[in-house]
Amino acid sequence: MKLGFGLYRHQLDADHFRFATQCGASHLVVHWVDYFRSSRDNQPGDQPIGNDSGWGLAGDPDKLWSFEELSAVKEEAASHGLQIEAIENFDPAHWHDVLLDGPKKLEQFEKLKTIIRTVGRVGIPTIGYNFSIAGVAGRIKGPTARGGAEAVGMENPYDTPIPNGMVWNMVYDRHAPPGNLLTITPEELWQRHGEFLDVLMPVAEEAGVTLALHPDDPPTPTLRGQPRLVNQPHLYQRAIDRHSSTRNALEFCLGTLAEMTDGDLYEAVDNYSRQNRVAYVHFRNVRGKVPHYCETFVDEGDIDMLRVLRILKGNGFEGVLIPDHAPQMTCAAPWHSGMAFACGWMKAALQSVENDR
Numbered sequence: 271m272k273l274g275f276g277l278y279r280h281q282l283d284a285d286h287f288r289f290a291t292q293c294g295a296s297h298l299v300v301h302w303v304d305y306f307r308s309s310r311d312n313q314p315g316d317q318p319i320g321n322d323s324g325w326g327l328a329g330d331p332d333k334l335w336s337f338e339e340l341s342a343v344k345e346e347a348a349s350h351g352l353q354i355e356a357i358e359n360f361d362p363a364h365w366h367d368v369l370l371d372g373p374k375k376l377e378q379f380e381k382l383k384t385i386i387r388t389v390g391r392v393g394i395p396t397i398g399y400n401f402s403i404a405g406v407a408g409r410i411k412g413p414t415a416r417g418g419a420e421a422v423g424m425e426n427p428y429d430t431p432i433p434n435g436m437v438w439n440m441v442y443d444r445h446a447p448p449g450n451l452l453t454i455t456p457e458e459l460w461q462r463h464g465e466f467l468d469v470l471m472p473v474a475e476e477a478g479v480t481l482a483l484h485p486d487d488p489p490t491p492t493l494r495g496q497p498r499l500v501n502q503p504h505l506y507q508r509a510i511d512r513h514s515s516t517r518n519a520l521e522f523c524l525g526t527l528a529e530m531t532d533g534d535l536y537e538a539v540d541n542y543s544r545q546n547r548v549a550y551v552h553f554r555n556v557r558g559k560v561p562h563y564c565e566t567f568v569d570e571g572d573i574d575m576l577r578v579l580r581i582l583k584g585n586g587f588e589g590v591l592i593p594d595h596a597p598q599m600t601c602a603a604p605w606h607s608g609m610a611f612a613c614g615w616m617k618a619a620l621q622s623v624e625n626d627r
């Protein structure tokens with residue numbers, strides 16, 4: 271198993287690459303969508319939270335990720351000894367009508383095909399995605415981790431309607447007519463996801479790119495009045511069963527799975543890694559379940575992280591684990607220290623589990 275490091279778009283620079291290497295990472299998971307683009311000032315501390323208007327503005331619908339820019343970042347990372355394992359998340363600007371079943375759906379499927387082919391040509395093996403109308407919303411921050419370290423969490427259900435022009439917690443059309451998105455049923459959402467896989471899986475297979483599904487974060491039954499796709503561990507199976515290809519895989523977020531109200535986390539780790547569908551792992555810990563949970567340091571939450579590593583090893587998982595995000599520590603560099611603590615713990619844990627006989 272390999273230690274990876276997740277970096278947001280605005281962190282893709284030499285200093286952050288050096289920092290990841292210093293933390294012991296060999297791999298990177300890169301966010302190419304800039305969640306903070308229009309709202310950097312409201313979201314200090316490099317943890318996207320947002321409010322009713324989301325993380326901010328989506329990108330340029332006409333500007334697809336180019337071979338040149340992705341190759342450049344891949345090369346720069348390589349010059350620091352880091353391999354890019356995955357790009358995490360599509361830009362709502364490129365696929366809002368795939369999520370919403372809107373008039374631009376077919377055009378946007380073509381965009382996603384182009385992006386997948388480009389990522390494959392660059393030689394990045396995985397794209398993580400989150401098939402969600404509300405996206406990652408409704409989280410708060412507070413001094414809830416050990417020693418009062420600031421961490422994200424949830425206190426109550428969050429069902430404020432989503433205004434038109436917004437999806438996946440980002441605004442893709444600032445000039446949308448007033449009003450809110452119509453609520454759909456869970457079946458409609460599954461149908462949309464099924465179509466997404468039907469259209470894109472052949473392209474992903476040909477391009478040599480794995481599409482890895484993130485569970486719903488936070489995994490409440492609804493969020494902003496919209497259904498969730500994978501808000502219980504067994505629902506991952508439904509997504510997998512839609513396509514037998516191992517390119518149809520999971521961005522396996524332990525924190526989110528532990529926040530779910532049903533099922534047993536260790537069984538889920540065993541089940542999905544045994545099926546060889548875990549593309550990469552978000553290795554973070556939490557206390558509680560939706561709608562009342564908070565993130566913790568990697569060694570203090572509800573999850574026995576060493577047990578998870580032993581199961582993964584037992585099932586032959588050899589992929590990348592990243593801390594995703596971590597509580598921020600009280601010092602001059604809160605984000606850096608939180609991530610460094612998580613990586614140090616993970617490095618030692620991996621060493622000890624890999625050496626187990």
Ligand SMILES: O=C(O)[C@@H](O)[C@@H](O)[C@H](O)[C@H](O)CO
Nearest residue numbers: 318358359400406484487594
């Ligand atoms: O939670 C976050 O802030 C992100 O770092 C991701 O873990 C996010 O949940 C996934 O990329 C799904 O969009």
